[in-house]
Amino acid sequence: MSERVMPGRADGLITLGAADALWVDLTADSAVPTASGAFTRPPSHARAGYVLLGGRVVATVKASGGQWSVPEGEVRRAAAELNAVGMDRRDLVRIGPFGGVPRQACDEETPLRWRQRVTGELREPGGPERAARRDVGRPYHLAGIDWRRLLVEQTRDGTRRTWWLPRAVVRLLDAAEHAETQWARAARTRRAGAAVAEPPSLPRQARPAVGRRTATSPEGPTAPPRPYSKELEGQLYAVLSRQPGTSRRVAGWACAVCRSAPATVLDHCHEHGYVRAPLCQSCNTLERPDHLYSNDIRVANRYNRLFHTDTDDWLRHWHRCPGCRARTTLPLPHLAAWTAHTACRSLRPxxxxxxxxxPCGVLRVSWTGSQNAPRSCLLTVAVDGCPSGEHRVLARVPYREAAERFRVWLAETAPAVAAAAGPDRLDGLPAEPRPVIADTDGDGLALF
Incomplete structure (x- = not known):
């Protein structure tokens, strides 16, 4: 029998077992499924002074008698924040495996590292089912979220498995990892500089909410991610990425698109080589053309956000590249996706x-030639799996025509972005733009 919560306690503290039961009870109707054992089962670290619940850090304290406890009010606030999160199970983000991507450096004091944990478990023989049977020492949950109930496995070419989670959950886990990092840094600073330790009986709290990524250390608040204000505009990614401390600098900004989640990557234009802005992992994945190969894109429903609901934000972001802004266009994969999704919308059966x-079938766009030779570059928009004929070709659009259609649409859709672009402002740009980089491993990481 689980422990019952006892309201009315003078100190507002409850045991970890009671907190487990309270968390499950309060989040029973949440769109994001939660797991029992959020405070007592791995990878929780209640005895390290905190636990992660969604995107929030909740402090734990050692009460009288040496028993670890947690403020009941903090558990309730974390549950209320998670319950407010909406989730579209069809809006998926690929979380692995990615060939040729260097592993992120592991910080011993920020142990969540949810991507490494999930990938490591799924790569084991038997996958999550075997881990569920063994259970001891396994990541039964991540920040109180039962990620196994949300995992989507897809198979490509009948052989290769890929793993996906809903975007809302990816945002929550990224927020939890960022909040944990801030907590650990503050704790290290406190240990190094404090002469007198804080009394352990005082509740210590951290309150990073989804949408407001702040963290509170054991001795006070740390600085939240600051808004990005074009500090890296015009810089080449090849130069900036080699400078020491770049990753730490990026982590200090909020995502330049959603402006709420902490930035984790430095997005750049692969055609011109210029830095665009720091982005969170979720926005960076959303921007990536879907199922991209060397010259072929499957145009998914999420392009509604890129070219409809959040159009202005994304156009501003892509035109942070001086090369794209000067030519009033987009990188070839994005222009191809826009042509299929927007310019040829009326042609789809x-x-x-x-x-x-x-709409029927799966929309796909491919191209021959290169944007560096626009006279010979041709975009082909087709529908796969349509009852009226598989691989039905809807349109063949020359690159120059697609670029001109985009200019007209941009002026109508985002006048401020169009006014700051072109015509052919080439001052300071490379004489020879970079060619499109072929995605040789099929992971969709090179062309965006």
Whole structure:
């Protein structure tokens, strides 16, 4: 029998077992499924002075008698924040495996490292089912979230498995990892500089909420990620990425697109080599063309956000590259996706559905040639799996025509972005733009 919460305690503290039961009870109706043992089972670190619940750090304290406890009010606030998170299970982010991507450096004092944990478990023989049976020492949950219930496994070419999680959960776990990093840094600073330790009986709290990524250390608040203000504009990624301390500097900014999550990567244009801005992992994944190969893209529904609901934010972001801004265009993969998704929208076949008509098949765009030779570059928009004929070609659009259509659409959709672009402002740009980089391993990491 689980421990019951006893309200009315003078110090507002409850045992870890009671906190486990309270967390599950309060989040029973959450869109994001939670797991029992958030305070008592790995990878929680209650005896290290904190636990992670969603995107929040909740402090733990050693109460009288040496028993570890947690403020009940903090558990309730963390549950309320998680319950407020909406989730679209169809809006997925690929979390692995990625060939040729260097592993992130592991910080011993920030042990969540959720991507490494998930990837390591899924690569074991038997995967999560075997780990669930063994259970001891396994990451049964991540920041109180039962990630196994949300994992989507897809198989490509009948052989290669890929793993996906909903974007809302990826944002939560990234926020938890960032909050834990801030907590650990503050704790190290406190240990190095404090002459007198803080009494352990005083509750210590950290409150990084989803959407407001702040963290509170054992002795006070640390600085939240600051807004990005074009500090890296015009710099070449090849130069900046080799400078020491760049990763730490990027982590100090908020994502330049969603402006809420902490930045984790430095996004740049692969055609011109210029830095765009720091982004969070979720936005960086959203920007990446879907299922990208050397000259082929599957155009997924998430392009609605890039070219409809969040259009202005993304156009501003892509035009942070001086090369794209000067030519009033987008990198070839993005321009191809825009052409298929927006310019050729009316050409896509539809079929009857319970609520009107539904677009049919899977939209795909490919191209021959290069944007560096626009006269010979041709975009082909097609629909795969359509009842009227598989691989049905909807349109063949020359690159120059696609670029001109984009200029007209940009002026109508985002006038401020269009006013700051072109015409062919080439001052300071390389004489020869970088060619498109072929994605030889099929992981979709090179062309965006």
């Amino acid at each position: 539809t079929h009857r559905a319970p609520r009107g008509r539904k």
